[in-house]
Amino acid sequence: MLNIRILGSGNAGQVPVWGCDCAACERAKQDDTFRRGPCSLEIRTELGVTLIDAGIPNLAERYEFDEIQRIILTHFHMDHVQGLFHLRWSERPEKIPVFRPDDQKGTDDLYKHAGVLDFQPAFIPFETIQFDDFSITPLPLLHSKITLGYVIEKNGFTLAYLTDTVGLPETSQAFLANKTLDYLILDCSEPPTSTAPRNHNDINLALLAYHTLQPKIMMLTHISHRLDCWLMEHGDSLPDNMLIAKDGMTVI
Amino acid sequence: MLNIRILGSGNAGQVPVWGCDCAACERAKQDDTFRRGPCSLEIRTELGVTLIDAGIPNLAERYEFDEIQRIILTHFHMDHVQGLFHLRWSERPEKIPVFRPDDQKGTDDLYKHAGVLDFQPAFIPFETIQFDDFSITPLPLLHSKITLGYVIEKNGFTLAYLTDTVGLPETSQAFLANKTLDYLILDCSEPPTSTAPRNHNDINLALLAYHTLQPKIMMLTHISHRLDCWLMEHGDSLPDNMLIAKDGMTVI
Numbered sequence: 354m355l356n357i358r359i360l361g362s363g364n365a366g367q368v369p370v371w372g373c374d375c376a377a378c379e380r381a382k383q384d385d386t387f388r389r390g391p392c393s394l395e396i397r398t399e400l401g402v403t404l405i406d407a408g409i410p411n412l413a414e415r416y417e418f419d420e421i422q423r424i425i426l427t428h429f430h431m432d433h434v435q436g437l438f439h440l441r442w443s444e445r446p447e448k449i450p451v452f453r454p455d456d457q458k459g460t461d462d463l464y465k466h467a468g469v470l471d472f473q474p475a476f477i478p479f480e481t482i483q484f485d486d487f488s489i490t491p492l493p494l495l496h497s498k499i500t501l502g503y504v505i506e507k508n509g510f511t512l513a514y515l516t517d518t519v520g521l522p523e524t525s526q527a528f529l530a531n532k533t534l535d536y537l538i539l540d541c542s543e544p545p546t547s548t549a550p551r552n553h554n555d556i557n558l559a560l561l562a563y564h565t566l567q568p569k570i571m572m573l574t575h576i577s578h579r580l581d582c583w584l585m586e587h588g589d590s591l592p593d594n595m596l597i598a599k600d601g602m603t604v605i
Numbered sequence: 606m607l608n609i610r611i612l613g614s615g616n617a618g619q620v621p622v623w624g625c626d627c628a629a630c631e632r633a634k635q636d637d638t639f640r641r642g643p644c645s646l647e648i649r650t651e652l653g654v655t656l657i658d659a660g661i662p663n664l665a666e667r668y669e670f671d672e673i674q675r676i677i678l679t680h681f682h683m684d685h686v687q688g689l690f691h692l693r694w695s696e697r698p699e700k701i702p703v704f705r706p707d708d709q710k711g712t713d714d715l716y717k718h719a720g721v722l723d724f725q726p727a728f729i730p731f732e733t734i735q736f737d738d739f740s741i742t743p744l745p746l747l748h749s750k751i752t753l754g755y756v757i758e759k760n761g762f763t764l765a766y767l768t769d770t771v772g773l774p775e776t777s778q779a780f781l782a783n784k785t786l787d788y789l790i791l792d793c794s795e796p797p798t799s800t801a802p803r804n805h806n807d808i809n810l811a812l813l814a815y816h817t818l819q820p821k822i823m824m825l826t827h828i829s830h831r832l833d834c835w836l837m838e839h840g841d842s843l844p845d846n847m848l849i850a851k852d853g854m855t856v857i
């Protein structure tokens with residue numbers, strides 16, 4: 354059993370953006386299914402739940418303590434870790450292992466007052482970790498903080514979850530080119546931009562990754578209200594096997 | 606018009622604490638009215654809403670952008686500011702003035718990427734600011750970060766909001782002793798402790814403040830699940846004009 358679900362599909366501003374009345378934000382205000390929370394993924398196996406990122410603020414309401422097997426962080430930007438600032442104050446004697454990139458600073462006082470969070474030694478890029486229920490390989494990404502993407506593998510199924518990033522480092526690109534990707538879930542925050550985007554992919558870079566890595570299915574995530582507006586007009590122009598993430602959507 | 610409401614009455618761990626099955630946490634899971642979110646206050650006048658602290662994560666769902674007149678921070682601990690990390694990404698051209706203590710560091714990258722938040726020059730302790738709708742006087746508190754309490758005054762009505770603190774500095778104590786307090790809303794995070802508490806009041810220190818400052822009405826806030834458990838057994842022993850804050854409760 355390997356069930357994977359999009360928990361949040363939004364960028365840091367989320368959808369709706371506070372005080373915005375663009376078409377995408379208005380749609381999200383009228384229909385909750387179009388809301389986009391902080392970008393994160395749920396992996397559920399018979400052993401429990403693994404979260405990739407923890408930017409959703411009400412994780413304590415969504416998950417029983419005993420359900421959470423581990424948390425894996427892509428990086429220490431607030432929109433990916435803010436949910437931990439409540440969870441950490443659990444007083445349960447068991448700790449929750451938190452895997453992470455080699456970022457000495459973390460976010461605010463999270464390392465200093467880790468509470469129930471048991472920060473593990475930093476992942477070493479390209480070194481596969483075999484958990485009891487699946488394996489994971491961390492890949493360096495290109496972002497304004499030290500950031501890792503993850504390749505999740507189980508019984509011949511391969512999924513890459515790559516956010517936040519603008520393009521890919523050559524080493525990660527080469528690693529992925531050697532894989533047959535059943536799924537590629539990729540940061541695509543912005544509509545096509547004429548200037549080179551900073552810190553996040555736009556549609557042009559996402560299409561480049563699509564053609565280069567040739568995943569069986571691709572899914573765009575970390576979506577801004579600007580991209581949502583663009584998709585409302587131009588979504589049909591994307592390849593048939595390129596999907597748009599939605600909060601709560603089942604991947605497999 | 607001066608309507609004041611408790612937005613959140615909990616400590617950083619909130620109630621229920623994640624994974625806790627104590628009597629207070631079980632009660633809160635069964636009855637939402639006993640939940641305690643991050644400690645914060647709403648002041649509503651004909652001119653709009655002033656928030657004291659912004660630790661509630663879903664402020665964007667609770668308040669229209671145009672409703673919020675200003676935000677006043679007591680200090681930069683995450684449970685008092687975490688809601689700002691979403692709000693800041695509003696793309697409205699108008700800014701939200703954010704008043705604050707003289708903390709050069711802030712929280713994480715909040716100063717660096719302030720977005721729509723317009724951080725004001727730090728408050729000067731004991732210097733009264735006359736807003737259009739009420740006046741406010743910042744008072745130093747005793748806490749692990751630079752922290753201010755606030756005296757809110759309008760037309761002869763006086764309310765002191767003092768959290769987070771353990772006891773009071775002599776200067777603030779002397780300032781308050783010269784006031785007739787209609788309301789004193791005070792940090793009381795813990796049941797009576799035998800050792801001196803750190804960073805937050807316990808019931809013993811709250812009772813000391815009650816006897817010293819003699820407010821007409823006192824209200825305890827920043828409440829932990831430990832204090833809630835104690836109150837379930839010993840709440841009747843408190844003075845009649847000492848109230849326990851609840852989320853959403855109207856003060857005046």
Ligand SMILES: [Mn+2]
Nearest residue numbers: 365430432517
């Ligand atoms: Mn992000």
Ligand SMILES: [Mn+2]
Nearest residue numbers: 428430496517
């Ligand atoms: Mn990021």
Ligand SMILES: [Mn+2]
Nearest residue numbers: 617682684769
């Ligand atoms: Mn606090």
Ligand SMILES: [Mn+2]
Nearest residue numbers: 680682748769
């Ligand atoms: Mn504090």
Ligand SMILES: [Zn+2]
Nearest residue numbers: 373375378578
């Ligand atoms: Zn919008």
Ligand SMILES: [Zn+2]
Nearest residue numbers: 625627630830
């Ligand atoms: Zn409890």
